[in-house]
Amino acid sequence: MPKSTRNRSTGRVRRRGRGSATSAVETITRPSQSLPVIILLSLWRWRWELIMLATAAYIVIAHRDAITGYFEANPLWLNALLIIVLAGWIFTDNPARRFARNRIWCVITRHRVRACLTEMRTLNWSGNLPFIVGCLSTKTGQVVWLFMRPGLSAEDLENKSETLASACWARTANITRSTRNAALVRIDIDRRDPLSKKHIVSPLLNDTSDMPEAAVADDAVMAFLGPDPASETPAVGSTSSTPAKTGTGEIRTKTAKTKTTAAVNDGNSVILGANGEDVSDYV
Template sequence: MPKSTRKRSSGRARSTARGAIETITRPNQSWPVKLLLTVWRWRWELYVLAAIAYIVIAHGSAITGYFQSNPLWLNALLIVVLCGWIVTDNPARRFAMNRIWCVTTRHRLRACLIEMRVLNYSGNLPFILGCFATKTGQVVWLWMRPGQSVEDLDNKAESLASACWASKATIARSKRNAAIVRIDIDRRDPLAKTIDSPLLEDTSGVPEAAVADDAVMAFLTPDNTDSVPDEFTTERPAKTGTGETRTRTSKTKTTAAVNDSQTVILGANGEDVSDYV
């Protein structure tokens, strides 16, 4: 094979291989910046480890001596009471569960942003300002870096909800600052359970037919015309040319009953205007 042919073919192969490789640049950060970001990201885990280390070092011997001095049944009772206090609903348990879910949501959200390639050209992810507990789940605040906006998260709400093990995710931008993005992670629906209203007890004994009737329309359009006063249907007698007196009926008819169950309202020309009332 000629030498020139080999060069052209190898050049095409290199261009094809280069097009199949995704290049992602990483920001050139110093070690102090990386250390601070790592501490910020894992701050709650570091708090827990520091608390456990302090308890073991400072009070480990006292706790061990206390359990050794007590009988076995008392130690078992203390453990059962402690486990029951952790399981039951109390402020300390709610705080701990909220913190655990907030930390989990923050880590899962960051992993999802990496997999979805929500990066700028420098390779920076949106900065997670904080994650806070709500009545339906958690809310995460993001600070979009230069080159990023809320448009980078369009049509990605389902991916975020799946990554955070939630039922729904809602993405919204701040009205004052476009760089601040709010992500609501909904894990539960507070209205899913049946709500007992005291107002339902007042209508429990009323028949369904009475509840289905429209009381307002029944008052405005009575079924019979006997209850309508005479001044609304007739006018005072008028004299004719021959001296006879006849009663002149008004052109406007108020109501007309049909089948004794449906009320129809007629206009001046006899047109049915029930749908417009």
Template sequence: MPKSTRTRSTRRAGRGRTATGTIETITRPTQSLPVQILLVIWRWRWELMVLVTAIYITIAHGAKIVGYIESNPAWLNAMLAVLVLGWIVSDNFVRRFVVNRVWCVITRHRVRACLVEMRTLNYSGNLPFIIACWSTKTGQVVWVWMRPGLSMEDLDNKSETIASACWARKANIERSRRNAALVRIEIDRRDPLSKQHITSPLLDDTSDLPEAVVADDAVMAFLTPDTDRVSDESTTQPPAKTGAGETRTKTSKTKYTATVDDRASVILGANGEDVSDYV
């Protein structure tokens, strides 16, 4: 049996081919080291801030904290731990701020990861620059600066993908009215009206009654028209005699109807002229 004429390099190239035979090439711009350091600091600024704070507290006040804990009895340390844990779990300003900041950091990283996976890049390989992320009553808002070569059209029909990446209910993408490069991504995580019971003031008379007692007649009693009110359009004046056995009635719209002996209805104008053919 003859040996194959393919070399090892050819076999390796054949193994590396994809099913479609396509190759994706993404170029990266050459950036200086200071720029790269600044971008890393800006991206991980909250994590670095927490790390620096923890290191400072450990170095500057770690010995004092350990000495204070060792000087107290065990029951007092347990009580202090319970109080601190209860204060953290309870609803207060510090807890809300920490939770909102954590979700903002998570949302910012998730949006960037989603942009990378969707290949929202320009020809130089740059992603949209995430300016900031703020907390709202329903979730978070991420402001994105589109680099040259990108626009909001690159994010069209991508709201469901971004919402799925951020573990949210939905996402809304809007462009700034003043600048086309500034895009607002609103991440909706919760509905503030879903757990609230809204009562209508129209049912004050029947709100305290059981549902079986309230019949349709009790509701329809508020919808019946007032019989004492008489409309101005239906008011008529007493009939006046016009002679020759005719009587005419004047309505609010200054139209006259006449009834003759042959039972034929005739409409008269303001000057008594027959206008039946024109009506």
């Protein structure tokens, strides 16, 4: 039981025992960074947002009069048609739309990975996070390259794939270390599965790829893939003759010589040769 003491001057009761709640909080001291370093890191982190903001500001300031004059000079139906064509071009599948979509997802993924690393406390003793080298788009999602600061390694991200996938709003996340440099870590963010389609057109089936499953079951392709019928084997003791051509143009029958076995009444077997001679004593 903790003992309680009363302060004579104030009359307050103090309890002795375990430490206070503030002493149990772990504090991380961040290194003192100079102002130029902070500005450079902020520009690198928000570079795509700053580029888009600068482009929009340039268009508004430099070409505002030209754009407004164009819309005022043309009739209303032509302006509406232009807006519909531009909207259709934006929402249809084209290289410009795919590039913009991939860039947007790369920016979102990079911010989400950094936020997840901060919440997971993936820091070294100086309080520095892994440096995000870059984020590239792939056919299934994005790939993020991390440069681990001194004091960090790929082991600090073990068993964290589900947490990263949840933070990036993705299906799965795979963490691999570079074979050349242990400080480089690759995180593959998979957002879509190319094999998840219910209907896959295969060039191997030609005209049967678009057929329903019930029709394919009775198709000739399935019969072709089935087992071959059992081949007929000649019976024991039978002779097979094949026609052979001679040099004079005549055709004669070639008889295959086979061994036959004749059974006798005493239960012993007699082996006959090609010319009918008993060769049982030689076998």
